[in-house]
Structures are given as structure tokens and as C-alpha cells.
Amino acid sequence: MSTSLRDVAVGTELPPLALEKISRTTLALFAGGSGDHNPIHIDIDNARSAGYDDVFAQGMLSMAYLGRLLTDWVPQERIREYGVRFTAITPLYGEPTCTGTVVSLDTVDGEQRATVELVVTLADGTVTLRGDAVVALD
Amino acid sequence: MIDKKHIGMDLGTMTLDVERGRLRFFAKSIGQTDPVYTDLEAARAAGHPDLPVPPTFFFSLELETRDGFGYLETMGVDLRRLLHGEQRFTYHRVAHAGERLTLHTTIADITAKKGGAMELITRATRVTDENGELVAESRGLMVVRNPEVAA
Numbered sequence: 001m002s003t004s005l006r007d008v009a010v011g012t013e014l015p016p017l018a019l020e021k022i023s024r025t026t027l028a029l030f031a032g033g034s035g036d037h038n039p040i041h042i043d044i045d046n047a048r049s050a051g052y053d054d055v056f057a058q059g060m061l062s063m064a065y066l067g068r069l070l071t072d073w074v075p076q077e078r079i080r081e082y083g084v085r086f087t088a089i090t091p092l093y094g095e096p097t098c099t100g101t102v103v104s105l106d107t108v109d110g111e112q113r114a115t116v117e118l119v120v121t122l123a124d125g126t127v128t129l130r131g132d133a134v135v136a137l138d
Numbered sequence: 139m140i141d142k143k144h145i146g147m148d149l150g151t152m153t154l155d156v157e158r159g160r161l162r163f164f165a166k167s168i169g170q171t172d173p174v175y176t177d178l179e180a181a182r183a184a185g186h187p188d189l190p191v192p193p194t195f196f197f198s199l200e201l202e203t204r205d206g207f208g209y210l211e212t213m214g215v216d217l218r219r220l221l222h223g224e225q226r227f228t229y230h231r232v233a234h235a236g237e238r239l240t241l242h243t244t245i246a247d248i249t250a251k252k253g254g255a256m257e258l259i260t261r262a263t264r265v266t267d268e269n270g271e272l273v274a275e276s277r278g279l280m281v282v283r284n285p286e287v288a289a
Contacts (some may be wrong), residue, residue, distance in 0.1 A: 017257060019169065022170070025220065026167075029166065029167040030167040030168065032163065032167065033163045033164040033165075033166060033167025033168070033198075034164060034167060034197070034198045034201070035198040035201040035202055036198070036201060037219075038217055038220070040217070040218055048220035050219070058222075059221070059222040059225070060194060060197055060198075060222065060225070061168065063194050063197075063225055064164075064168040064192070064193075064194045065168060065169075065192040066195045067168075067192055068168065068169075068170060068172070070193065071172065071192070071193065072172065075184065075185075076190055076192070076193060076232055077231070077232045079193055080228070080229055080230065081226070081227065081228050082193055082194075082226070082227050082229070083150075083224065083225065083226030083227065083277075084224065084225055084226075085223065085224045086221065086222050086224065091223075092232065093273065120143055126180075
């Protein structure tokens with residue numbers, strides 16, 4: 001599981017993480033687990049009153065999935081920075097897949113670091129999240 | 139429009155105990171399969187003193203510190219119009235269950251786009267440990283949609 005410098009190059013792809021279809025149960029569990037109790041994600045009446053057809057996933061759920069992609073790849077203590085932009089709503093029954101590609105290798109403060117570009121894509125091709133992370137190698 | 143007087147608003151400082159049970163529930167809710175995040179033995183075998191706080195859990199701690207989304211209500215924001223636009227974390231070290239962390243959050247910026255059809259609120263949080271050392275920093279951009287404002 002440990003990823004060392006000699007294995008990593010610009011263009012290296014992280015093993016993708018495919019998630020199951022997002023159900024109402026997924027959203028309810030994440031509302032409790034994450035502490036984000038915004039009813040728009042769990043209460044269809046609230047979602048409809050805001051003009052949505054149905055509830056939709058919390059953005060931080062997808063960010064947490066991408067976090068799993070990262071910690072599946074390197075031990076967490078190597079992650080220096082991690083950020084995302086939420087580019088589209090993840091609808092109910094969406095099937096997110098997390099992917100990552102190394103885009104640069106740098107030495108910062110005497111430490112070898114890789115910058116990884118991150119994307120979450122739904123089965124229909126919609127990109128819901130774009131992000132980046134900086135991880136230390138070795 | 140959100141009053142810009144809220145820029146710099148101090149959302150307060152709160153000290154929280156990171157609980158194992160809470161981390162396990164979070165792990166379950168994101169389908170985490172890596173036992174390092176749920177099983178104490180696995181965490182210790184990986185060199186952690188206790189269950190690690192996963193990369194995005196600081197956002198959940200932030201929610202605990204400020205009465206959920208109470209600060210947005212103070213600004214007069216209708217939660218139903220709110221979307222999370224961006225989120226970024228900078229990590230100084232991994233935190234673990236059993237630690238007492240202090241979070242201090244401020245409103246770093248408020249800007250309007252498209253003539254007010256979109257308003258952007260930037261929130262900044264510093265997470266420190268019991269020695270006052272910085273553990274992580276979090277920066278979030280919340281987007282408020284105002285569809286009645288013609289762009």
C-alpha cells in the first residue's frame with residue numbers, strides 16, 4: 001500500500017475508487033455521520049420548497065470519498081493539502097467514481113511532494129468535483 | 139444582499155473532544171473500508187496512537203462549533219439557497235481520537251458576483267491542539283444563489 005517516490009511520476013494514475021449508487025439511506029447516514037443536518041439533503045419537502053425535484057447529496061460526501069481515494073493511496077500523514085471545487089450537484093442515485101492523476105513533482109522544505117489532480121465523475125459523465133492534493137513521497 | 143459588515147465576524151472559539159464513536163460513525167457513513175479508521179488495533183499497527191481523524195472530518199468539527207449553520211441565519215441567508223462552492227484543508231499533522239481540539243472560525247470575506255445573483259461567503263478556521271500548536275486549517279466558500287436578482 002505504501003507509495004514511494006520511485007513509483008510515482010507525472011502522469012501516474014491513482015487506483016480509482018468506484019462508489020455504489022447514492023441512496024436516501026446514504027444521505028441520511030452522512031447527515032448524521034458528518035453533522036451536516038441541512039434538511040435539503042434528507043427531506044424531500046424541504047428540497048421541493050427550494051425548487052429542486054428531490055434531495056441531493058452533500059458536497060462533503062463526495063469530498064470524503066475523494067479523501068478515501070487519497071488515503072487508499074498514501075498513509076494520511078503524508079497529505080499536506082487537499083482542496084476541491086464543487087462543480088455540479090450529485091443527484092440521488094448518482095454513481096460517483098473518484099480518480100486522481102499526478103500532475104507535478106516538487107521539492108518543498110526539503111521534502112519530495114506530488115501534486116495530484118482529483119476528479120469525481122458520475123456514470124453519465126457529469127463532473128461533480130474537481131480538486132487537488134499535495135502529498136509527501138517517502 | 140448580505141451586509142458586508144459581517145466580514146471579519148468572529149464565529150467563536152470552541153474546544154471539542156474527538157470521540158472514537160463519532161469517527162466510526164463518520165467512517166461508516168462514507169463507506170470507509172480501511173480498518174485504520176474504525177479498528178483501534180489496525181490504527182495502532184499503522185503507527186497511530188488512536189483512530190485518526192480523517193482528512194475532511196474537520197468540517198464536521200466546524201459544524202459542531204457554530205450551532206450548525208446558525209451564522210448564516212445571523213446574516214439572513216436562507217439555507218435552501220446555499221451551496222458549498224469550495225473547500226480546502228491544510229494539514230500540519232494528523233489528529234486522533236481522544237484529543238481535545240480548539241477551533242476558531244471567522245468570516246474571511248463576502249463578495250457578490252453577477253450583480254448579486256450569487257453571493258460568496260468565505261469562512262476560515264484554525265484547528266489547534268492542547269499545546270496551542272496548529273493541527274489544520276480549513277477554508278470554505280459558501281455560495282448563496284439569489285435567482286430573483288437579474289444578472
